Amino acid sequence: MLIYFAAGRSPKADYRLDVMTFSLPVFIRTLMAIFGGYGVGICASFGMIPVSLWLFTNNTHDAIFIGLMFSYLFAFMAFIWCFCCKNTVHCIRDIGLASVTLMGLYYLFPVEVMS
Amino acid sequence: MKGNFRRSMIWLHTYSGLLLSWLLFAVFVTGTLSYYSDEIDVWMQPEKLEQQAQQQVIPQAIATLNQKAQGASRWNINLGSERDPKAEIRWQMPGQGRRDGQKQSLASTETQPRETVGGSFFVHFHYTLELREYGGRYITGIAAFTMLIGVFTGIFTHRRFFKDFFLLRWQNLKRAMIDAHAIIGIVTIPFCFVICLSAMMFYFSLYVPASANYHYDKGYRQLSSQVSPKGFSRKASGELAQPIQNITPILDQVKSQWSEPNSISWISYYHPYDQNGYLMFYRNKSDLSRQSETLTFDASSGELLHQTQAPRVPKLISYVFLGLHEGKFASDGLRFVLFILGALSSALIATGAILWLNNRIERNVSHSGTKLIDWSNKALLGGLPIGIACLLLANRLLPTHLDGRYELELMSFFGGWGACLLLAIAFKARQYWQHNLLLLAVLLLSLPLIDLVGSGQYLITAIQNGNLTFIGVEIGIVTSALLALVLRRYLSQRHLTSESKSVKNAVKKVAAC
Numbered sequence: 001m002l003i004y005f006a007a008g009r010s011p012k013a014d015y016r017l018d019v020m021t022f023s024l025p026v027f028i029r030t031l032m033a034i035f036g037g038y039g040v041g042i043c044a045s046f047g048m049i050p051v052s053l054w055l056f057t058n059n060t061h062d063a064i065f066i067g068l069m070f071s072y073l074f075a076f077m078a079f080i081w082c083f084c085c086k087n088t089v090h091c092i093r094d095i096g097l098a099s100v101t102l103m104g105l106y107y108l109f110p111v112e113v114m115s
Numbered sequence: 116m117k118g119n120f121r122r123s124m125i126w127l128h129t130y131s132g133l134l135l136s137w138l139l140f141a142v143f144v145t146g147t148l149s150y151y152s153d154e155i156d157v158w159m160q161p162e163k164l165e166q167q168a169q170q171q172v173i174p175q176a177i178a179t180l181n182q183k184a185q186g187a188s189r190w191n192i193n194l195g196s197e198r199d200p201k202a203e204i205r206w207q208m209p210g211q212g213r214r215d216g217q218k219q220s221l222a223s224t225e226t227q228p229r230e231t232v233g234g235s236f237f238v239h240f241h242y243t244l245e246l247r248e249y250g251g252r253y254i255t256g257i258a259a260f261t262m263l264i265g266v267f268t269g270i271f272t273h274r275r276f277f278k279d280f281f282l283l284r285w286q287n288l289k290r291a292m293i294d295a296h297a298i299i300g301i302v303t304i305p306f307c308f309v310i311c312l313s314a315m316m317f318y319f320s321l322y323v324p325a326s327a328n329y330h331y332d333k334g335y336r337q338l339s340s341q342v343s344p345k346g347f348s349r350k351a352s353g354e355l356a357q358p359i360q361n362i363t364p365i366l367d368q369v370k371s372q373w374s375e376p377n378s379i380s381w382i383s384y385y386h387p388y389d390q391n392g393y394l395m396f397y398r399n400k401s402d403l404s405r406q407s408e409t410l411t412f413d414a415s416s417g418e419l420l421h422q423t424q425a426p427r428v429p430k431l432i433s434y435v436f437l438g439l440h441e442g443k444f445a446s447d448g449l450r451f452v453l454f455i456l457g458a459l460s461s462a463l464i465a466t467g468a469i470l471w472l473n474n475r476i477e478r479n480v481s482h483s484g485t486k487l488i489d490w491s492n493k494a495l496l497g498g499l500p501i502g503i504a505c506l507l508l509a510n511r512l513l514p515t516h517l518d519g520r521y522e523l524e525l526m527s528f529f530g531g532w533g534a535c536l537l538l539a540i541a542f543k544a545r546q547y548w549q550h551n552l553l554l555l556a557v558l559l560l561s562l563p564l565i566d567l568v569g570s571g572q573y574l575i576t577a578i579q580n581g582n583l584t585f586i587g588v589e590i591g592i593v594t595s596a597l598l599a600l601v602l603r604r605y606l607s608q609r610h611l612t613s614e615s616k617s618v619k620n621a622v623k624k625v626a627a628c
Contacts, residue, residue, distance in 0.1 A: 041323060042323060042325045042326070045323050045325065045326040046325075046326055046329075049326070056428075056429075057427075057428075057429065059427070061338060061341035061342050062342055062427055062428075062429045062430075064326060064327065064330055064338060065338065065342045065429045065430065065433075066429050067326055068319045068323055068326060068327070069316070069429070069432070069433070071323045071326075072260075072312070072315055072316075072323075075260075076260075076263060076264070076267075079260075079264060080127075080264070080267065080268075083123045083124070083126070083127050084120050084123050084124065111330075113330045113331065
């Protein structure tokens with residue numbers, strides 16, 4: 001029910017800055033951007049490890065380090081995406097999909113760290 | 116959300132900028148000053164002007180340490196950087212941490228330099244906000260991320276990118292501010308991007324620790340040691356030995372490796388009273404990478420034990436970004452350009468926050484939110500320069516050998532800023548900025564005056580010695596004061612919106628009703 005309500009688009013399509021009314025979709029998007037964006041970033045720091053091992057390096061430690069750098073990029077993209085996708089349900093869906101895909105990559109191709 | 120991509124980006128630009136603009140302003144202003152932290156350090160300890168350049172600092176330091184630091188577990192000699200040479204010894208007794216050792220300056224004259232927060236205050240404030248133990252670095256990390264969002268979304272606010280870039284309408288204050296915001300925004304895109312991205316790369320360990328904690332027992336620290344080139348360390352053997360007496364042969368070896376003058380910035384002597392003692396020399400860096408370059412020598416035999424290796428590519432990327440952030444590689448000209456870019460970015464953030472409010476004022480929107488932001492703009496944007504001016508003034512006015520000078524200087528910084536919080540309640544915006552800028556100019560102009568006629572007459576000494584660093588800081592202070600006066604004059608001449616326009620708007624509104 002809540003998600004259905006959140007998906008409804010504001011009847012006022014015009015752009016008015018001074019209307020300071022509380023809007024649930026915008027609130028959900030903001031929450032998703034902050035926490036979901038960070039979550040995608042963390043997932044990317046795991047999921048990009050196998051990708052880095054395929055593309056950039058043979059060293060597991062280096063791959064984990066590259067994963068950290070990629071996490072910022074993914075968090076940034078997720079943050080922006082939360083505010084520019086079509087409607088709020090899509091935003092929740094996409095953040096979820098991205099996280100699941102990245103963590104899935106990590107669990108499909110696990111890395112062993114020899115320290 | 117708001118119709119299309121561009122509109123949602125504008126919305127995001129507006130509100131992400133608004134939420135953190137004051138914090139970002141504080142971080143950017145102090146960060147910009149950090150480019151010249153070494154120079155400000157020289158300015159804040161004018162007693163050093165009378166000291167002559169010392170020959171043979173290192174042998175003298177070793178001799179002094181031999182007398183004063185008996186039984187210590189580590190000796191350090193701090194020689195400062197190229198721009199701010201120092202001669203300072205530090206030592207740690209067994210069991211003491213890195214931060215709570217003893218230190219002493221090796222001054223050639225009787226006068227010890229005054230105790231001061233120094234130029235490094237700006238460096239530390241700009242990333243910890245003096246809240247190191249209370250999550251200050253998290254706050255600045257969030258601010259850096261928000262600035263990245265602001266820079267990215269800001270690009271989409273331009274409908275006509277090039278036309279906006281070549282447009283500047285001075286006559287009306289509001290238009291002037293919009294155009295200035297747009298132009299500065301375009302000019303500083305690369306600068307802000309690199310600065311904010313590299314700022315977040317300093318603290319992987321704090322911002323995204325999950326992956327490192329999952330893979331390593333000791334977390335990020337262990338990961339970092341795995342990806343960096345191996346450093347050198349050796350435990351004490353337990354056999355007693357005398358510390359090194361004659362360091363000259365080792366210094367000759369260092370000179371043969373690093374040929375430039377003043378190549379050493381720091382020397383650490385581990386286990387001076389042990390058979391396994393060794394000396395580590397740190398180089399004065401002049402390239403992009405932030406990696407510290409070291410040479411390690413055995414204390415008893417004087418042979419070279421270890422030399423820093425080049426890092427692998429991933430760590431090198433991170434080192435280069437960090438080096439770009441700190442700007443230690445920059446020569447005088449480039450440093451000045453970076454300083455100007457930093458100052459422009461601060462102006463960008465300030466104009467952004469003021470523009471938001473002006474848009475609301477123009478449309479006669481007034482509620483508690485706009486009032487709060489009006490107050491924050493006045494108090495936080497106007498207060499910080501006053502705080503800095505108060506800090507510099509306290510450095511000159513407080514007695515030189517006062518106890519707790521360090522804390523008093525800090526208090527004057529926050530006190531000056533805090534006073535502006537109150538003044539901002541008392542005055543309306545237009546009046547406030549007139550008073551604020553005048554006060555700032557007076558405070559700043561009094562600094563060179565004190566140096567000229569005060570008891571120390573440091574400015575005269577600096578001119579006699581030809582100390583360009585000191586004179587340069589004074590010129591910077593006078594220039595900032597003059598800029599404040601120019602801005603004040605400009606603000607007093609221009610109106611936010613012409614009166615006839617507001618009357619027209621009022622008539623329109625009445626007609627609409």
